[in-house]
Amino acid sequence: MKLSGVELRRVRMPLVAPFRTSFGTQSERELLLVRAVTPAGEGWGECVAMEAPLYSSEYNDAAEHVLRNHLIPALLAAEDVTAHKVTPLLAKFKGQRMAKGALEMAVLDAELRAHDRSFAAELGSTRDSVACGVSVGIMDSIPHLLDVVGGYLDEGYVRIKLKIEPGWDVEPVRRVRERFGDDVLLQVDANTAYTLDDAPLLARLDPFGLLLIEQPLEEEDVLGHAELAKRIRTPICLDESIVSAKAAADAIKLGACQIVNIKPGRVGGYLEARRVHDVCAAHGVAVWCGGMIETGLGRAANVALASLPGFTLPGDTSASGRFYRTDITEPFVLNAGHLPVPAGPGLGVTPIPGLLDEVTTEKAWIGS
Numbered sequence: 001m002k003l004s005g006v007e008l009r010r011v012r013m014p015l016v017a018p019f020r021t022s023f024g025t026q027s028e029r030e031l032l033l034v035r036a037v038t039p040a041g042e043g044w045g046e047c048v049a050m051e052a053p054l055y056s057s058e059y060n061d062a063a064e065h066v067l068r069n070h071l072i073p074a075l076l077a078a079e080d081v082t083a084h085k086v087t088p089l090l091a092k093f094k095g096q097r098m099a100k101g102a103l104e105m106a107v108l109d110a111e112l113r114a115h116d117r118s119f120a121a122e123l124g125s126t127r128d129s130v131a132c133g134v135s136v137g138i139m140d141s142i143p144h145l146l147d148v149v150g151g152y153l154d155e156g157y158v159r160i161k162l163k164i165e166p167g168w169d170v171e172p173v174r175r176v177r178e179r180f181g182d183d184v185l186l187q188v189d190a191n192t193a194y195t196l197d198d199a200p201l202l203a204r205l206d207p208f209g210l211l212l213i214e215q216p217l218e219e220e221d222v223l224g225h226a227e228l229a230k231r232i233r234t235p236i237c238l239d240e241s242i243v244s245a246k247a248a249a250d251a252i253k254l255g256a257c258q259i260v261n262i263k264p265g266r267v268g269g270y271l272e273a274r275r276v277h278d279v280c281a282a283h284g285v286a287v288w289c290g291g292m293i294e295t296g297l298g299r300a301a302n303v304a305l306a307s308l309p310g311f312t313l314p315g316d317t318s319a320s321g322r323f324y325r326t327d328i329t330e331p332f333v334l335n336a337g338h339l340p341v342p343a344g345p346g347l348g349v350t351p352i353p354g355l356l357d358e359v360t361t362e363k364a365w366i367g368s
């Protein structure tokens with residue numbers, strides 16, 4: 001099918017509270033939306049890059065530039081564009097996985113809507129709802145942290161993830177365990193903030209029965225994670241390091257991780273995300289769905305992905321209200337710690353025009 005054109009929208013949405021990680025604090029989410037228009041209809045994609053290259057090398061201005069000047073023109077020039085052809089058509093361009101993933105997601109959404117088929121059906125869903133975890137930022141005090149964690153547990157979240165960094169790690173974990181007990185599913189996320197020299201410090205987390213420690217070392221240090229795995233008991237989960245199914249297979253074979261966080265944008269799209277899932281399943285490695293503070297569009301696709309059989313751990317698929325007072329789609333609302341898997345065609349959700357326009361800061365059309 002020929003691609004008619006693509007609309008790029010930059011949106012800016014305030015967060016309900018500042019969100020602090022080891023690489024910075026954000027009070028709003030600025031992101032790029034992609035609307036792919038085809039003769040059979042249109043579809044939506046969401047680029048998960050951030051405002052600055054702090055999580056990975058990609059960031060919004062670069063993603064917009066590469067989409068406008070390279071990725072979209074390449075698809076417009078192609079005679080036949082289907083979702084499964086997007087990655088091969090864009091393979092000559094190095095990297096740019098989040099930008100490519102957004103474009104593939106929009107083409108996939110358009111295709112699936114035209115065939116009255118859901119993301120869940122296309123990806124291989126086996127559940128109609130998913131258990132949801134929640135990500136808790138670094139806080140300004142332990143009492144504040146305990147209030148926030150208590151609030152999320154009261155809301156029904158089935159797993160708590162604490163962001164950690166040097167100086168905010170063992171003590172917060174110990175205090176959460178003391179207050180809420182040993183039965184709460186608890187994990188930590190370092191976002192690459194430690195080095196192998198910190199192994200003795202990270203081993204002090206072992207007594208707290210954490211599900212996992214996420215990405216303690218830098219993205220490229222796969223061998224470092226394999227060495228760390230020999231020095232701590234808490235299972236290591238990789239996030240930033242896993243940029244493809246092949247990277248997942250290599251990391252698993254090297255003993256660098258026992259669990260994988262799958263973020264479709266980080267690996268170049270939902271089709272590659274399914275391949276990561278399949279590789280991990282083949283190695284008996286559990287996966288869960290990470291989050292990038294997506295709007296309801298990305299959230300819908302993530303919940304669909306999280307309903308695949310290998311997603312045996314609760315993901316960062318929280319309700320819309322975790323980050324946004326008003327989402328640009330119908331909000332995702334937690335029900336008994338679960339979110340329903342969208343069953344409608346494509347993403348199963350669409351932006352609400354008035355709400356989308358309110359948060360749109362710029363628009364551009366590329367195409368005929």
Ligand SMILES: O=C(O)CCC(=O)N[C@@H](C(=O)O)c1ccccc1
Nearest residue numbers: 055135191290291292293294316318
């Ligand atoms: O639930 C969410 O959407 C956010 C989960 C979360 O903590 N994401 C972190 C991460 O490091 O995994 C992140 C957020 C924003 C940008 C990059 C990374």
